[in-house]
Amino acid sequence: MSINKQTLVIAFALFSLFFGAGNLILPPFLGYNAGGSWPLVSIGFAISAVIIPIMAIYGHARLQGTLMDFANKVSPVFALIYALIIYAISISLPSPRTASVTYEMAIEPYFEMSSLTLSAIYFAFVLLFALNRTRILNIIGKFLTPLIILILLLIISIGLFADVTPMSGTIFKSTFTDGILEGYQTFDAIGGVVVGGVIVVSLALQGTLNYDQKKKMIAKAGLLAGLGLVIIYGGLIALGASYNTTIETDDRVQLLTDLSKGTLGDIGTSFLGVLVALACFTTAVGIVTGTADFVKKIAGNSQMAYIITAVVGCIIGVAVGQFDVHYIIDIALPALMFIYPITIALIILNVLPQKWTTPLVFRFVIAVTFLFSIPDFLQFFTTSEMLDIVKSYIPLAGVSMGWVLPALVAFVLGNLLQQKAAH
Incomplete structure (x- = not known):
């Protein structure tokens, strides 16, 4: 063939x-x-x-x-x-x-x-x-x-x-x-x-x-x-x-x-x-x-x-x-609001060049993604005022995408920390 x-x-x-x-x-x-x-x-x-x-x-x-x-x-x-x-x-x-x-x-x-x-x-x-x-x-x-x-x-x-x-x-x-x-x-x-x-x-x-x-x-x-x-x-x-x-x-x-x-x-x-x-x-x-x-x-x-x-x-x-x-x-x-952000982050990290995706960067990005997807997950179980206040401080949280910018920041910071550790 x-x-x-x-x-x-x-x-x-x-x-x-x-x-x-x-x-x-x-x-x-x-x-x-x-x-x-x-x-x-x-x-x-x-x-x-x-x-x-x-x-x-x-x-x-x-x-x-x-x-x-x-x-x-x-x-x-x-x-x-x-x-x-x-x-x-x-x-x-x-x-x-x-x-x-x-x-x-x-x-x-x-x-x-x-x-x-x-x-x-x-x-x-x-x-x-x-x-x-x-x-x-x-x-x-x-x-x-x-x-x-x-x-x-x-x-x-x-x-x-x-x-x-x-x-x-x-x-x-x-x-x-x-x-x-x-x-x-x-x-x-x-x-x-x-x-x-x-x-x-x-x-x-x-x-x-x-x-x-x-x-x-x-x-x-x-x-x-x-x-x-x-x-x-x-x-x-x-x-x-x-x-x-x-x-x-x-x-x-x-x-x-x-x-x-x-x-x-x-x-x-x-x-x-x-x-x-x-x-x-x-x-x-x-x-x-x-x-x-x-x-x-x-x-x-x-x-x-x-x-x-x-x-x-x-x-x-x-x-x-x-x-x-x-x-x-x-x-x-x-379930999707919980697992999809982590899955998307893992997919993107596995596609990017390996020099930008060390184990440190992986851990940092996935931890931050998990943390900032929690409010999107919790909104289905509670309507507390505290949750609304938390979401008001997170960019894009109002459209259930509050994890995106923090994950991007974590990616950049993770690479900066990796470079600093290397030197």
């Missing part, structure tokens, strides 16, 4: 990796609420849902390691705790959300079945596939993503060229930062650090490319995958904005369903529902399997640890997956 062709294959694999069912329902609703300000919200969304995840892939290309290596410069203990939190969040939120999306798009409109029943059946099959690995998921994935992309491009093209009424204004207080925060809900920065190493390992197993060739190839593939994501996300956001005065809804899944019905009709919507259900299923199996693999490794390669983790992951999936998508997105916010 030529390097050019291989680059395209990796780019497509990366696109498939990042573009899950949750990514389908978020952009249209974001555009719907942004209205005429959709270009600005698109830029914000692209930063957290495209640029940061692709940077995570590049970080993996440089490290040629695992998730633990992303945080190892802070300390091995921190790396282990961070990894455990990441996997715990993955099986508790994005994995159950796949069952919820499947129910609302592919089951509820057509069948008389409760969400709990569907969730139980769904995760019984997830467990079956996780315990009995099979190539069928790879086969489904190979044909699934192109079909979803084709249908989405049809929906976007038909929808944007239709006669629609003028857009209304944005409902967001800060359109740009709200776009960034909505991008958190894709979980793609977490996805980048968790499974980005799969691409590196796959290339290493081939043994035909050296370190620099692999790094360049993954970087090019990342840019191509990122471009594809930007086109799809931008189109879906613009589509949602175009119909924000003709469709009335406060539900993300319902909006996507209405948009597909309006452009492709009932048959097209049904077909999209089936594809989304399959995409959801492959994502859930991937998360449960990846989490179980991690626990198995730290438990001394114990197969029993793998089985127990897979079972627990599926039980959590049934318990959380019976709730509607809107509820799961809401309960995910506190």
Whole structure:
């Protein structure tokens, strides 16, 4: 296989990796609420849902390691705790959300079945596939993503060229930062650090490319995958904005369903529902399997640890997956406000030149990021006057980005201290 062709294959694999069912329902609703300000919200969304995840892939290309290596410069203990939190969040939120999306798009409109029943059946099959690995998921994935992309491009093209009424204004207080925060809900920065190493390992197993060739190839593939994501996300956001005065809804899944019905009709919507259900299923199996693999490794390669983790992951999936998508997105916010700033900081530090990212700088930046993300996390649990006073003194805390400037200052100060120590 030529390097050019291989680059395209990796780019497509990366696109498939990042573009899950949750990514389908978020952009249209974001555009719907942004209205005429959709270009600005698109830029914000692209930063957290495209640029940061692709940077995570590049970080993996440089490290040629695992998730633990992303945080190892802070300390091995921190790396282990961070990894455990990441996997715990993955099986508790994005994995159950796949069952919820499947129910609302592919089951509820057509069948008389409760969400709990569907969730139980769904995760019984997830467990079956996780315990009995099979190539069928790879086969489904190979044909699934192109079909979803084709249908989405049809929906976007038909929808944007239709006669629609003028857009209304944005409902967001800060359109740009709200776009960034909505991008958190894709979980793609977490996805980048968790499974980005799969691409590196796959290339290493081939043994035909050296370190620099692999790094360049993954970087090019990342840019191509990122471009594809930007086109799809931008189109879906613009589509949602175009119909924000003709469709009335406060539900993300319902909006996507209405948009597909309006452009492709009932048959097209049904077909999209089936594809989304399959995409959801492959994502859930991937998360449960990846989490179980991690626990198995730290438990001394114990197969029993793998089985127990897979079972627990599926039980959590049934318990959380019976709730509607809107509820799961809401309960995910506190966890994301806690772990996403640390994840973004780790990704950026792993991409920057090593002379600027010594262990001292890593520790300083991550400690400050953690400290200044606490107010954003606590706002979901308390409305105390003291918290408001604290946030009033932190730049950008009013838009839940209070960690950004302190982390930047910590990065600069950390490097100055490092230079002083060196001399």
